[in-house]
Amino acid sequence: MTPPLLSLSALTKAYPGVVANDSVSLEISAGQVHALLGENGAGKSTLVKMIYGLVKPDTGTMQMNGAPFTPSEPRAARAAGVGMVFQHFSLFDAMTVAENIALGMEHAPKLSALSAQITKVSEAYGLPLSPDRIVGDLSAGERQRVEIIRCLLQEPKLLIMDEPTSVLTPQEVGILFKTLRKLSAEGTAILYISHKLEEIRTLCDHATILRLGKVVGECTPRDTTAREMAEMMVGKLLQTPTRAGQTAGDTVLTLTNLTAPAPNAFGMALKDISLELRSGEILGIGGVAGNGQDELLAALSGERPVARGMISYKGTDIGPHGPTLRRKAGLLAAPEERMGHAAAPDMSLTENAMLTGAARMGLDKSGFLDWPAARTFAEAVIAKFDVRTPSAASAARSLSGGNLQKFVIGREVMQAPEVFVVNQPTWGVDASAAADIRQALLDLAKNGAALIVISQDLDELMEISDRFAALNEGRLTPPRPAQGITVEEIGLMMGGAHDMEVAHV
Amino acid sequence: MIALVKRPEASRAFSLAAPLLAVLATMVFGGLLFMALGKDPFEAITTIFWEPLFGEFAFFYRPQLLIKGAPLVLIAIGLSLGFKAGIWNIGAEGQYIMGALFGAGVGLAFYPIESAFIFPLMVIAGAFGGWIWAMIPAILRVKFGTNEILVSLMLVYVAEQFLASMSLGLLKNPEGFGFPGSRNLQQYASTHNADLIAGSGMHWGVVAAFIAVIFAYVLLARHRLGFAIRVTGDAPRAAAFSGVNPARLVLFCLGMSGLLAGLAGMFEVSGPAGQVTIDFNVGYGFTAIIVAFLGRLHPVGILFAGGLMALTYIGGDIAQSKMGLPAAAIQVFQGMLLFFLLAFDLFTNYRLKFGRTETA
CATH class of the missing domain: 3.40.50.300 (P-loop containing nucleotide triphosphate hydrolases)
Incomplete structure (x- = not known):
């Protein structure tokens, strides 16, 4: 059997007063859409930050394709084929799409060549985006596409997405999912962080659930109800908000x-x-x-x-x-x-x-x-x-x-x-x-x-x-x-x- | 590799230690500077910091500390209110001059009538003079969005021209044998801002400085307006959301700093300086900026910082006359103090992280 694309074993990261990740292990294979679930403070961000080279684990090892993987900074992680789309976009409103993408690149090609590349990638993955538009004029969904295309230009083997759908319309979510499925079919693994359990059920092949820094469960989202996943995540029974049907007043x-x-x-x-x-x-x-x-x-x-x-x-x-x-x-x-x-x-x-x-x-x-x-x-x-x-x-x-x-x-x-x-x-x-x-x-x-x-x-x-x-x-x-x-x-x-x-x- | 890492919360210990570390570092590097100039660094440092307080002539220098420190504290308190909110009045020197001119002008208008009402009127006029001069950048910023840093700074030079014009023209002493400068306010009882206890250096300006410290402390800690200032400095959008009117805050902060600078000028011209002359202003308005930051924009801190700055002024003067240190070296020394303070200040919110660089 070939080794998994990325395997984390017993990763631990402690901050003063809190253990953010306690002996976390997980494996992601090529082409897998892997969900990472957990409450705020469960350690999801710390975990992906370690993969993306922003944080160094205290103990534990990471392996990429069977070889040790110790990114000291995001640049090293990117070079190893890890791309990340953050929840908050880091784009300059006053610049064009192509200029924004060029800024994030190590060796940016000429803007005209880059624009052609952007158009190519955006067409290939069904992410319509004109490289000449000013970012300030774009909708949130379009801005996210800029970030995704920025990652895709580096041909990542693993794409980390942090709460990608929180700013999208249903139609835009549909497009995003199509893109992600296409990437996954081409062999790109996706680590998908979200709170929206229904989405995870539609999109993801596998889910790892974190609570208080520890892995508390894994499941196949398609075969698990959203409620079951939520309860694993929270560790208790969830209350669905109740509303009393009432008549409006003055x-x-x-x-x-x-x-x-x-x-x-x-x-x-x-x-x-x-x-x-x-x-x-x-x-x-x-x-x-x-x-x-x-x-x-x-x-x-x-x-x-x-x-x-x-x-x-x-x-x-x-x-x-x-x-x-x-x-x-x-x-x-x-x-x-x-x-x-x-x-x-x-x-x-x-x-x-x-x-x-x-x-x-x-x-x-x-x-x-x-x-x-x-x-x-x-x-x-x-x-x-x-x-x-x-x-x-x-x-x-x-x-x-x-x-x-x-x-x-x-x-x-x-x-x-x-x-x-x-x-x-x-x-x-x-x-x-x-x-x-x-x-x-x-x-x-x-x-x-x-x-x-x-x-x-x-x-x-x-x-x-x-x-x-x-x-x-x-x-x-x-x-x-x-x-x-x-x-x-x-x-x-x-x-x-x-x-x-x-x-x- | 050394990296700066933001602390989750500001370090209280470092916020208190930074001024002390800055003074220490200034002593070390200042000493090196004096050594490079061929002077004994230890003698120079003791002359600056020890001589004025405990030396042979300390009885003469100690009152000087109050006289030099009071305007610095008074002006710096006003500046700190604006600085905390991100409103930058750089023109306190001009407001100081205008306060002196308004104060002296009102006092001399009554010459030679003697009355207990004249001095209070001068105080009001001095405060008004500084206030109105600061209102120019304030209103321009509120109405037209101009940059108050530039406008207030430029107005310093306008005020200096006014000062020259007044000492050569309108306020010139008619009995002064043609010399430039006004009548001496010290020799006109109703306008003289005399020492409250003779020879102590404790004039009304010193009292005003202490009152300003207490006033600013209460304002910032307890009052809605002080809270608005602090929120605006931390997060302007949160301030607007909470209901702070930014325009009104600009008017208040610039107005208040102008008012206090004007008061400082008025107390100076009627007391230690005695008369309006072409070279009346000696840079208190600019040094107060250093004092405000050295005191970490905190009223009590500013009180200490004003004292420290006055000390380096007086000690610097002694070092100049006794050891032949160039005036520029003393200024560099004072500049170092601000430089090191800002440098150490960084560590209140950041810490150093030492780590090896690794490549994947």
Whole structure:
């Protein structure tokens, strides 16, 4: 038998106070699509970082095709045939696709030659992408293609993909899967990290499940239910969010022809958005990233106030009001980007609790800040939302993404909002935490709050929304009842011309 | 291979140790510099750091420490508020000059009436002079998005021209036998910012500096505005999301630093300097930038840093006259202090990783 493409044996990596990987072994054979599953903090990132040469294991060995494999840096890993597509793209908005790809290459060929190569690879793998387009104009799905093509140009033997579908439309996911299957048929192994269990079931041949740094199970996803996999991952029985069917109450928030210019060259203008939101209902807003989600949230949170008459909250015109006034009135929001937008990275959780809690939690006593009360509030959020952190004095940046997200959502939920607007509530959060967050959102609605949930995760929107609308090029489709809506209809609501082109390929 | 690795959280120990390490490194490398100039490094270092405090003439130098330290601290406190929020007022020197001109102008307008109201009026005028000068870059930034670094710096040179014009024209002493410069405020009781205890160096500017330290400390630790400043410096988008109005913050930070610099100028012209002259400003506004960073933008740190900087000024002067060290060498020495501070500061958030390079 030929040796597997990559075999890891007893890899251990410890950081001060935590063993990120504890004697992890796994094997990936050529052409295999191998899923890596686990909660946040289970050690998935550390493991792939070791394979990609970003982190050096303390003990244990790796073998590539039977020969020892010890990449000291990503360059060495790439030379050995490992490519990685990160969850966060590292692309320059102001440059073209070809220029961006050239920047990441060791010996970049002339741009014209490279463009030809890009076109060739993109056609071969069904990833339509013009090398001359400016990255700032691309959708998230197209940006991901840039990253994938950047990897494919190096003809990798192993492609690592970290949460690749979180920013894609269903149609784009379909295209991506086609590409991955084609790669796999050609013998490229794929290490696929995702929380979306259904996806793993459709795509992957084999799954390794990590919990607290250890391998806790392996399975063949096709023969395992999503629930079984999730429970292996979490180590306990999962609760599916429950919702009480209830009737919507009075209208609390009305948007009337909400229009706002794009905040910068790569932003999106909001165009004539109108909707009515009733207490007790959840309005799900879908759409491909970059179609006005951030801008809509900023307009609603008050970060970028809008003209008079466009936003009415319980009969008051709050268009020109800033965030503090809106919070006091009960309109709260949580933006998509946790680090640097929803939370200040170098500040403690107590200080971050003050950030949005000051107005509504009485932490601001005529200008003077009540730090002990802020600490109590932060600790309450940490306890209620199971935020894993040594203390409320820890810096926000020391928390993992999922934990910080729980804190950010919890901070707003615990202020008992009357209207809560949230963008990507469970982005990059593990299944168990995501279920908790969704349950918290449903509970808010049950208690009479009105919610707008903006998300690119359609399963999530379908799970919790009463009504569904989609953002496309800064316009909002008329909301329609979420019950009975099909994926194709959603695709059409989300679809601008650029999505349809993709769908034909 | 040596690599810099970001720490998950800022190291508190290093944040406290960095200034001390910087002073030590400055002593070592400064000593080497003095040695290269053919002077005894140990004598030079003791002259700079020991002589003013405990030497033979310490009774003369100690009050000088307060006199030199007070304006540095007063200005640096103001600057640190803006620096913390990423608002860069580089023109404190100009605001210092304008504060002095406004203060002296108001005082001299009353000459020769004696009244207890004149000095408080001068304080207000001095603060206003510095504030209004800082409002120029502030409003230009808020309205037109200009760069406050350039505008505030350029306004220093404008203020210097004003100073020259005033000392040769409007404020020139009519009884000064044609010499440039205003009447001596020290000789006009109502305007004299005298030592509160004779010979102690403790004038109203020193009191103001201490008040400013306490004010800034409370503002940053306890007040909404101080919190807004800190959040803006850490994450501007998070600040905007939390409800901070960036324009108002620019106006406040630049205004406050101008106001304090103006006060420093006013206390200087009515006290230690005594009169408006062409060469009234000696660079306090620029040195205060070093003081602000040396004090790690923390009010108490700035208090110590101001003292240390005053020490190197006075000690440097002594070393110049006693050992014949060139003035430029002293300036290099002071520059080293900031350089090493910034260098060691890096280790608050990063640590060195020593490791071998391996190839796969």
